Amino acid sequence: MHGNAPVEAVVANVGHVLGLAGPPDVPVAVGAGGPMDGSRRAASGTHGSDGLGDLVAAKTPPRAAVGEAAARYLAGLARGRPGHYDLLTLGPLTNVALALELEPELLTLFRSVLVMGGSAGDTNVRHDPGAARRVLAAPRTRLLHLGVDVTSTVVADDEAVRRLRAAGTARGEFAAALVERYIDAYEGRWGRRAAPVHDALAAALLLRPAWITAARTEPPAGTVVVTDVDREAFVADLLRTLALDF
Numbered sequence: 001m002h003g004n005a006p007v008e009a010v011v012a013n014v015g016h017v018l019g020l021a022g023p024p025d026v027p028v029a030v031g032a033g034g035p036m037d038g039s040r041r042a043a044s045g046t047h048g049s050d051g052l053g054d055l056v057a058a059k060t061p062p063r064a065a066v067g068e069a070a071a072r073y074l075a076g077l078a079r080g081r082p083g084h085y086d087l088l089t090l091g092p093l094t095n096v097a098l099a100l101e102l103e104p105e106l107l108t109l110f111r112s113v114l115v116m117g118g119s120a121g122d123t124n125v126r127h128d129p130g131a132a133r134r135v136l137a138a139p140r141t142r143l144l145h146l147g148v149d150v151t152s153t154v155v156a157d158d159e160a161v162r163r164l165r166a167a168g169t170a171r172g173e174f175a176a177a178l179v180e181r182y183i184d185a186y187e188g189r190w191g192r193r194a195a196p197v198h199d200a201l202a203a204a205l206l207l208r209p210a211w212i213t214a215a216r217t218e219p220p221a222g223t224v225v226v227t228d229v230d231r232e233a234f235v236a237d238l239l240r241t242l243a244l245d246f
Contacts, residue, residue: 004091007033013052018057022170031070032094035128046185053181055174071098078109087113088206089244090199092124097131100138107140112128116202118145118225136165145218145225146202154231155194157185160239167243175242197238204234 005013006101007030014028048054066073074095077085087110089096100106107113117124119133125132136143155177164176205212205226214228 003017004047005049007031009050009052011062012059013050015062016052016056018062019060020174023158024063026062027064027066027073029066029068029070029073032098034094035092036094036097036130036134037128044057046182048181053178055177055181069098070095072102075103075106078106079103082109083111086111086206088203089113089117090202092127093131093135094128097128097134100134107135107138107143109191110141111220112142112144113140114144114146114202114206116146116151116198118147119149122148128159140220140222142222143224144205145223146205147225148196148198150229151198151201152196154197154229154234156197156235157194160173160235161208163239164243169243172243197235200238201229201234204238205229208234208237 006008011028017027018024035040050056058208068076074087078099087096087107093115103109109221110120115135117120118136119125154156158180161176161180161183164172164179166172179195183193186194186195211230211234212226212228213230215224215226217223218225
């Protein structure tokens with residue numbers, strides 16, 4: 001869906017990354033092309049013009065494209081196997097909000113929900129604040145908030161790039177180039193050679209909740225806000241995983 005690049009570019013990026021990281025049969029449904037209010041918000045240049053650092057000239061489309069919109073597909077998954085899936089959101093919440101229009105109890109049908117974002121200052125909220133309000137007010141079983149105040153404290157640096165390249169794998173080389181591009185973009189803002197690892201941290205905490213070292217509960221019931229994480233364990237595992245040659 002929309003976020004750091006137009007939706008068509010995002011779909012191409014997904015195809016390329018799945019080709020590297022596989023398995024290739026992961027279903028890919030095309031999401032909304034913009035916020036629910038129909039407006040268009042300019043994407044940040046942090047991720048390059050294509051959303052993937054302008055590092056790849058030719059990308060292979062996803063092999064398992066789904067023939068229905070992401071919102072409808074999401075609602076169908078949740079209804080089909082209640083309590084089976086976890087929902088991880090790494091971008092604006094437009095598709096989830098549209099799925100809520102089809103299934104108002106959507107969030108209660110997932111085993112858990114992790115939202116990367118939650119405060120007004122988070123990019124994913126700013127890109128579609130109406131969708132964020134709708135999702136964050138919806139009934140839920142368990143919803144974990146991970147804000148930029150936490151993700152920005154977990155960084156990759158030039159040593160991480162060196163370690164990824166030293167692995168000598170296609171996956172490690174691509175990850176190194178992507179991290180290096182991100183570090184270049186952040187150097188002017190932070191004044192140092194480092195960049196935050198937002199999305200990967202969110203995915204990791206869904207899989208390894210033990211890496212959450214501090215959190216607080218908030219209303220409505222079932223809402224948990226992450227306030228601190230085990231940075232060292234996460235970064236070490238991330239670099240080791242990205243360097244693997246499956």
